Amino acid sequence: MRCLIERRKQIFRGAAILAACLALVLIAKGRVRQGAREPQETSLRDEIPMVSLRDEFKAKIEDLQTAGLWKPNRSLKPCRNTRGSDACYDTACHQRPSEGLEERLQNVRRSAVTVDTAVRNDIMKILNVQPSGKRVLIITGASSDHFLESQGLIQSLHQNVFPELNNYTFVYYDLGLKAKQIQQLKKHCQCEVRRFPVEKMPPMHQKLRCYTWKAFIIEANIRLADILIWADASVRFHKSTIGPLLKEANAKGIMMEAGLYPFSVSDHVQKIMFDYFAEQTCYFAQVGEMQATFLVFKNERFIREAILKPWLACALDSRCMCPSDPEKLLMCNINVRKYNKCHRFDQAALNIILAKLFWGYEQSFTPSRKYIDVNRDGKVHYFDHL
Structure with a gap:
């Protein structure tokens, strides 16, 4: 009988020790999760909670409004009353459907889901x-x-x-x-x-x-x-x-240089890119082209997830940034109004992404003052004098 009692005591002690060990493991795991930093490295298909991005999207707009940096695009004339490729309002085009913040995010990020992330990872x-x-x-x-x-x-x-x-x-x-x-x-x-x-x-x-x-x-x-x-x-x-x-x-969070002239995005983007982003060409007649000559990005999650990830997805997809025979699409005759007459590649995609997210206010992301000049073909022999 005494041996049986001692045996039971040993079993109870062993169970207590095992329970204590399990509790310590669970506590340790909880601390690791609690103290973990938000990982910045995500693949194109990694899912960030839409609620979190929507809240960051809303906060971005509110912060710009508070700082006096949130400004509507300038008013435009009907296309029949404007010259060449200038941005204008196409009266023959039905109105683009309005979207809430979450719907805008879903639509602009949808393209990233279909990309082969292995190619992206190989390039990186x-x-x-x-x-x-x-x-x-x-x-x-x-x-x-x-x-x-x-x-x-x-x-x-x-x-x-x-x-x-x-x-x-x-x-x-x-x-x-x-x-x-x-x-x-x-x-x-x-x-x-x-x-x-x-x-x-x-x-x-x-x-x-x-x-x-x-x-x-x-x-x-x-x-x-x-x-x-x-x-x-x-x-x-x-x-x-x-x-x-x-x-x-x-x-x-992002800035693109304003164009010297506000040319229409619809004239300078191939239809295949508008199809990729599920957009109608005529909607973007009123979107003034910003230049990818000068770009500034803040390393924050909203910019990486809502702007750079869709931009990269477009670059990786043969149906978006790089149509066939790109050399034939480089020249844009700005004196002729014609939809899809040329292509602006990386610049075109960024303009569409910003317009989809900030429709009617995307020009808020041009610099508020003159930081640079653009001097194309300006040859300088600076090193000869050093």
Whole structure:
């Protein structure tokens, strides 16, 4: 009998110890979940709760309203009373259906679901970017025929931006430079030179004239800084503007340079892209084209999920950013009004995404003041004087 009692005591002690161990494991797991940071690296198909994004969307608009940065697009004339490709109101087009915030988000993010994420992941591995730990990341890229043009950009950075900026990295992507040009860059640029490995890209993305490379470069780098600035070789920064620029970018989350003339997006986008985004061409006659020459992004979840992820999905899909024979679509006759007469590739997709999200207010995301000039074909021999 005594042995039986002792045996039962041992069993009870063992059960108590096991229960205590299980409790400790559960508590530890709870602490890990509670203290885990929000992962920034998500695939195109990763599901972010729509309620969370909708709340961030609403907060974005409210913050812009409070800051006086939320402004309606300018009023437009009917298309029959405007010249050339200017943005206008197509009276023959039925009105675009109105949408709530959640419906806008669902519609703009729907495209990302159909993308082969393995291709995206392979491209990110090929680019293989490494964190710099800097707050501001300035990126440009050029081929050999735009090398002198890019020296004008570098000169404006050296003289007007870098003296007023701390905690930054400047990256120059080689999109087809000559060996001598690369040597000059490494000597004079004050930048990190990275080669864009176009030959390693999937065949569809080896055509630089499709401009899918820009979406890939920005996707690969957006999580590595607080603010990412993309500047084409033609960009010239003004003096004493980088501080206000960063402040405005922090408030807006994204900025695109305003076009010199407000050309209609419907004229400069192929129908295949409008079909991809489930839109009618004529709706976008009233949307004024913004330029992808100069882009600024804040590294925040709403921008990554609601804007950059659909943009990347479009770049990866053969039905969107890069139609067949892209070279034939480059020239846009601005004196002729005709829907779908040419294509603006990466720029076209960003314009559509912003308009779908912020319909009637997308011009709020152009800079509120003059930070840069655009000087296309402006050749500068800056390195010769260093």
